Amino acid sequence: MSDIPLQAVLSQVMLGLNNGAFYALLSLGLAVIYGMLEVVNFAHGALYMMGAFGALIGLEYLEAWTGIPGLRLTFWWALLLVPLVVGAFGVLVEALLLRRIARLEPIYGLLLTFGLALILEGVFANGFSAAGEPYNGKPEALEGVVNLGFMFFPRYRLFSMLVAVLSCVAVWWVIERTRLGAQLRAGTENPAVTSAFGINVPRLRSLTYFLGAALAGLAGVVAAPIYSVGPHMGAELIIVVFAVVVIGGMGSILGAVMTGLALGVLEGLVKVVYPPMANTVVFVIMALVLLWRPAGLFGREA
Amino acid sequence: MKHLNFRIAPVALAVLIACAAATPAQAGPNGIRIGVLTDMSGTYAALAGNGSVVAAQMAIDDFGGKVLGKPITLVSADHQNKPDIGVAKAREWFDTQGVDMVNDLVTSSVAIAVQKLGAEKHRITIVNGAGSTALTNKECSAYGVQYAYDTYSIAKGTATALLKQGLDSWFFLQADYAFGAALQGDAARIVTSLGGKVLGTVKHPFPSSDFSSYLVQAQSSGAKVIGLANAGGDFTNAVKQAREFGIKQTIAGLLVFDSDIKALGLQTAQGMKFTTGYTWELNPETEAFGKRFFARFHAMPTMVHAGVYSSTMHYLEAVKAANTDNPEAVMKKMRDTPVNDFFAKGGRIREDGRFVHDMYLVEVKTPAESKSTWDQLKLLATIPGDQAYQPLAEGQCPLVRK
Numbered sequence A: 001m002s003d004i005p006l007q008a009v010l011s012q013v014m015l016g017l018n019n020g021a022f023y024a025l026l027s028l029g030l031a032v033i034y035g036m037l038e039v040v041n042f043a044h045g046a047l048y049m050m051g052a053f054g055a056l057i058g059l060e061y062l063e064a065w066t067g068i069p070g071l072r073l074t075f076w077w078a079l080l081l082v083p084l085v086v087g088a089f090g091v092l093v094e095a096l097l098l099r100r101i102a103r104l105e106p107i108y109g110l111l112l113t114f115g116l117a118l119i120l121e122g123v124f125a126n127g128f129s130a131a132g133e134p135y136n137g138k139p140e141a142l143e144g145v146v147n148l149g150f151m152f153f154p155r156y157r158l159f160s161m162l163v164a165v166l167s168c169v170a171v172w173w174v175i176e177r178t179r180l181g182a183q184l185r186a187g188t189e190n191p192a193v194t195s196a197f198g199i200n201v202p203r204l205r206s207l208t209y210f211l212g213a214a215l216a217g218l219a220g221v222v223a224a225p226i227y228s229v230g231p232h233m234g235a236e237l238i239i240v241v242f243a244v245v246v247i248g249g250m251g252s253i254l255g256a257v258m259t260g261l262a263l264g265v266l267e268g269l270v271k272v273v274y275p276p277m278a279n280t281v282v283f284v285i286m287a288l289v290l291l292w293r294p295a296g297l298f299g300r301e302a
Numbered sequence B: 001m002k003h004l005n006f007r008i009a010p011v012a013l014a015v016l017i018a019c020a021a022a023t024p025a026q027a028g029p030n031g032i033r034i035g036v037l038t039d040m041s042g043t044y045a046a047l048a049g050n051g052s053v054v055a056a057q058m059a060i061d062d063f064g065g066k067v068l069g070k071p072i073t074l075v076s077a078d079h080q081n082k083p084d085i086g087v088a089k090a091r092e093w094f095d096t097q098g099v100d101m102v103n104d105l106v107t108s109s110v111a112i113a114v115q116k117l118g119a120e121k122h123r124i125t126i127v128n129g130a131g132s133t134a135l136t137n138k139e140c141s142a143y144g145v146q147y148a149y150d151t152y153s154i155a156k157g158t159a160t161a162l163l164k165q166g167l168d169s170w171f172f173l174q175a176d177y178a179f180g181a182a183l184q185g186d187a188a189r190i191v192t193s194l195g196g197k198v199l200g201t202v203k204h205p206f207p208s209s210d211f212s213s214y215l216v217q218a219q220s221s222g223a224k225v226i227g228l229a230n231a232g233g234d235f236t237n238a239v240k241q242a243r244e245f246g247i248k249q250t251i252a253g254l255l256v257f258d259s260d261i262k263a264l265g266l267q268t269a270q271g272m273k274f275t276t277g278y279t280w281e282l283n284p285e286t287e288a289f290g291k292r293f294f295a296r297f298h299a300m301p302t303m304v305h306a307g308v309y310s311s312t313m314h315y316l317e318a319v320k321a322a323n324t325d326n327p328e329a330v331m332k333k334m335r336d337t338p339v340n341d342f343f344a345k346g347g348r349i350r351e352d353g354r355f356v357h358d359m360y361l362v363e364v365k366t367p368a369e370s371k372s373t374w375d376q377l378k379l380l381a382t383i384p385g386d387q388a389y390q391p392l393a394e395g396q397c398p399l400v401r402k
Helices: A006-037 A044-066 A075-096 A106-127 A155-177 A179-189 A191-196 A201-223 A233-248 A253-273 A281-292 B002-020 B049-063 B083-096 B108-121 B151-164 B178-193 B212-220 B233-244 B258-264 B284-297 B303-322 B327-336
Strands: A145-147 A152-154 B032-038 B070-078 B101-104 B124-127 B144-146 B169-175 B197-204 B225-229 B250-253 B273-276 B345-349 B359-364 B377-383
Touching (some): A006 A044, A006 A155, A006 A201, A006 A253, A044 A106, A155 A179, A155 A201, A179 A201, A233 A281, A253 A281, A253 B212, B083 B108, B124 B303, B124 B327, B151 B273, B151 B359, B151 B377, B169 B178, B169 B212, B178 B197, B178 B225, B212 B225, B212 B233, B225 B233, B233 B250, B233 B258, B250 B273, B284 B303
Parallel strands (some): B124 B144, B169 B225
């Protein structure tokens, strides 16, 4: 396999970037939640799955469920509203459950969110086919393929990469460059002093979980037209995304994004060189990185 | 970073929960106990899964719930597509729960392991979900039956039909485990024996969600047909993404179930030809079963579900006719009696465990042709059982005297 043509390599890099954009978007949400709340959010895959189901339900079921004729959520509305709904669900989870165990060891948050993920998957598996259902709401304008010179690439996938990159930049900007972001960071660093300055720290924590959950929901909506929408779509992805976060360094926003993209590309290349290794390569890298830099590539040593 | 050491904990927990969920009822002395061992929540859950439990229960209910004056009970468990979990469950069933027969057994790697255990423990295993021809060749068992289909029969029907249209160069996408290897191997052999060429094969991890990379490789091979040697969620995702990338080559699904077509939608799947052992649209009898099943399960049965029903019925009738639950006597009765029901006409179990019955070449309807949600397939040709399956003489089963 040493004589792989350049064209094939470029195609695989492109496909890898596409997958990497999803990894980045999901690991970004995880990194934000961990960085600010110190919660290892195992429910992230379930929130992503909820985002995809939000789009599907909005398109196919809303009319029948509410009984209002013509009530359908098109893709664009879903892209705007579903992340807000998933984010709001996240706020509820934070306020009703996570807040009660905030002072305990992180393992409690991990187990709680893992249990939550199992419950959510079970609920959706009960109501929908485990095989998944197609989402037929891809907008007209994003149908078809674009000729990139070295390959034909689906227009929708280019769009999904754009959404992912823009979201990542926006989140980075909010957290690192705005007043709100400064408050968020201060709230994590020293909650007591921060609230002494008159800043509502519990509200900041809710906001953080909202942001992380909404990002997962957004990724779900964007993924719906590409994959079948099924209850286990999040569980399959979340393991890889956790590996991405571990490699990048828990809590590092830049690390999560860069690692997500890089691993997507690497995985893509492995799919050509030695496909059976494709699902494993991320974990091999994770093991190596943990040996060499236990805090991850972009993380600070504790 | 110490928190990450706990990553293992949830996995262990998940296994515990999965095991605890399947705690069976108390065993009654001498009553017949049937186990359905299947994939309850993974890639194959829709084509086998709970539907198989429903189908087995339907067979038990239709039989009257009792045989030889004792009640028939049903237990079920999730093997999560993992041979070690499947074998541990089957061992527990055989050793402590008095399970007489295990059915479904989707996922070839699990089926091979459990069939082997069945042979060792002298318990009957009926494979409906798994397709690998290894089950009736090197791995064949005197206590094992492969009922609904196998990779040879589905590959043969579909490949022959496509080669007749002049589609003679193939590239395979293969799920990287026992089933994918068997299916790709059988299909490639049939393609070359009919004068076609195999230009390449790429093995993908099982299960996968993103097939774009493999599809682009298949596309650049220039083959006329992209043969999908995978199933369930892998198959549907591959087809969807092939359409998305505007791939013009013929996509040949080698193992396709009614539930997959439902998941793809007719718009995407229309025109696809494949081979199956059952679909509800074949005749009034298959339709009657389909509708009865639908009333219980809210989905039309796949060939696995139909096979579980038919084979469970055949097993119970053999127990009754043999007047004993002795596995050797029951197996002999099952082999000696032909099956005549909605699923098979004159179907017979061969020495190697292969259940020989007619197979059907079908085509997916266009949205315009479809009259209802589950009106998906039309029959192109019936492949008689003796042509559909690998001839006994070509097999490698040590039980067959040549």
